[in-house]
Amino acid sequence: MISRHQRILFWVLIGCILAMASLLFWERERARDRVSALADATPIDAPYTNTESITLDLANDSDGSITGVTRQIALPDEATARARALLEHLVAEYALPGSPHPLQSGAAIDDVFLLPLPLNGHAIQTSTNPTPTGATPTSLVADPNALQPQSPGGELAVIDLRSNFVNAHPSGVEVETLTLQSIIGTLHANLPQIEQVRFLVDGQPRETLAGHADLLRTYPSRDTTVPDVAP
Amino acid sequence: MILLDPAHGGVDSGSRITDSIAEKDVTLNLAFKLRSLLAARGFNVVMTHDSDSATEPNSPNPLTLDDRAGIANHAHPVACLLLHATAAGNGVHLYSSELNPTAGEPTANPWLTAQAPWVVQSQRLQKQLGTALTRAGIPLVMSRASVRPVDSLTCPALVVELAPDGSDATSLGDASYQQRVAEALATALVFWKNQAQPPDRLPAAIPAAPFPDPTGARP
Numbered sequence: 067m068i069s070r071h072q073r074i075l076f077w078v079l080i081g082c083i084l085a086m087a088s089l090l091f092w093e094r095e096r097a098r099d100r101v102s103a104l105a106d107a108t109p110i111d112a113p114y115t116n117t118e119s120i121t122l123d124l125a126n127d128s129d130g131s132i133t134g135v136t137r138q139i140a141l142p143d144e145a146t147a148r149a150r151a152l153l154e155h156l157v158a159e160y161a162l163p164g165s166p167h168p169l170q171s172g173a174a175i176d177d178v179f180l181l182p183l184p185l186n187g188h189a190i191q192t193s194t195n196p197t198p199t200g201a202t203p204t205s206l207v208a209d210p211n212a213l214q215p216q217s218p219g220g221e222l223a224v225i226d227l228r229s230n231f232v233n234a235h236p237s238g239v240e241v242e243t244l245t246l247q248s249i250i251g252t253l254h255a256n257l258p259q260i261e262q263v264r265f266l267v268d269g270q271p272r273e274t275l276a277g278h279a280d281l282l283r284t285y286p287s288r289d290t291t292v293p294d295v296a297p
Numbered sequence: 298m299i300l301l302d303p304a305h306g307g308v309d310s311g312s313r314i315t316d317s318i319a320e321k322d323v324t325l326n327l328a329f330k331l332r333s334l335l336a337a338r339g340f341n342v343v344m345t346h347d348s349d350s351a352t353e354p355n356s357p358n359p360l361t362l363d364d365r366a367g368i369a370n371h372a373h374p375v376a377c378l379l380l381h382a383t384a385a386g387n388g389v390h391l392y393s394s395e396l397n398p399t400a401g402e403p404t405a406n407p408w409l410t411a412q413a414p415w416v417v418q419s420q421r422l423q424k425q426l427g428t429a430l431t432r433a434g435i436p437l438v439m440s441r442a443s444v445r446p447v448d449s450l451t452c453p454a455l456v457v458e459l460a461p462d463g464s465d466a467t468s469l470g471d472a473s474y475q476q477r478v479a480e481a482l483a484t485a486l487v488f489w490k491n492q493a494q495p496p497d498r499l500p501a502a503i504p505a506a507p508f509p510d511p512t513g514a515r516p
Contacts, residue, residue, distance in 0.1 A: 237312035238383040239458050243442040280443035
């Protein structure tokens with residue numbers, strides 16, 4: 067004769083077994099859905115059609131040089147996305163083991179903006195003749211200090227760096243200057259319409275890269291593989 | 298008059314030369330040695346700061362890079378030397394401004410391009426100091442770089458970056474090595490004193506340090 071409490075225990079155990087089986091089945095279904103989602107080949111970004119030959123101006127800390135090297139990579143067609151992808155590839159080169167200009171790995175470029183020159187700025191001109199009411203009239207005039215292009219179609223590239231990249235950058239005049247020259251030279255080699263380059267960090271102006279190289283200045287785009295030696 | 302700006306100071310220690318040597322200590326020690334040698338040669342020497350705290354005069358606020366440029370521009374020196382140190386390379390690295398000395402430099406902010414008319418003079422000074430350092434047997438690298446606040450200086454200005462004597466980074470803390478470099482620089486500056494000239498191209502108006510933004514943001 068099976069006692070009453072043993073029958074209760076038996077059915078409780080049966081219940082637990084069924085609950086555990088249901089839980090395992092539900093978890094299995096979730097895992098299958100997750101794997102299916104990862105295997106989904108639906109494109110998210112616009113496809114990069116073909117690889118192309120681009121030039122990266124790579125820095126070398128040992129001799130302070132910049133050397134142009136050719137790489138075959140796929141780039142988007144749109145100029146802004148192209149500039150950003152170029153710079154991400156450039157920084158990724160420096161994060162490789164044995165890099166002659168070692169920098170921290172990870173995302174460095176938050177965004178790149180290409181602005182057509184001249185920049186349409188305006189300055190407030192104050193008239194010397196007050197109005198009959200005594201107020202000093204003002205008017206907007208073309209800003210004489212607006213950045214001007216050197217040739218039609220010239221653009222200003224504004225490169226917004228990520229603060230985690232800047233904060234981890236090695237400190238020193240040469241190492242910081244080489245990073246900026248490498249970026250400027252790479253843009254010059256691949257996007258010749260860029261005439262001037264400015265830098266931001268997390269969307270804000272910052273005085274220096276890591277205590278030395280000027281980040282407030284507007285840099286002219288140029289071939290940095292040619293040594294810029296003093297006469 | 299010569300202006301010396303020992304880079305960094307206070308909470309800004311600059312680059313880490315070794316575990317025990319910070320850039321700010323090397324630059325300040327080199328500046329003290331150079332000041333003594335220049336004073337002995339009859340120069341009036343102004344330093345942007347002469348203690349590690351690197352604060353504004355009569356104020357606990359740290360000295361900004363614009364403050365340093367303002368001190369230099371008000372002093373009207375015949376040469377401004379911005380002293381830095383690095384563990385990379387060896388000898389002394391001399392940098393003059395990257396600004397274009399002729400027309401064509403973007404002038405959206407005159408404060409950031411104030412050095413442009415003085416670039417030719419700065420390059421002459423660079424050559425003079427380079428010659429003296431070479432004669433003293435000190436390895437030399439001469440180049441151009443935009444190092445804050447050199448582009449805002451209205452005087453012949455150079456970044457003098459002291460690198461190790463050989464490959465040993467600890468030599469940057471060696472007083473005799475610093476003394477050797479300081480003597481070569483002081484000797485060259487004696488000759489430079491009689492050669493300094495006003496720039497060929499003066500800006501329309503000499504810019505003053507921009508008024509600080511109330512929010513603390515730099516213009």
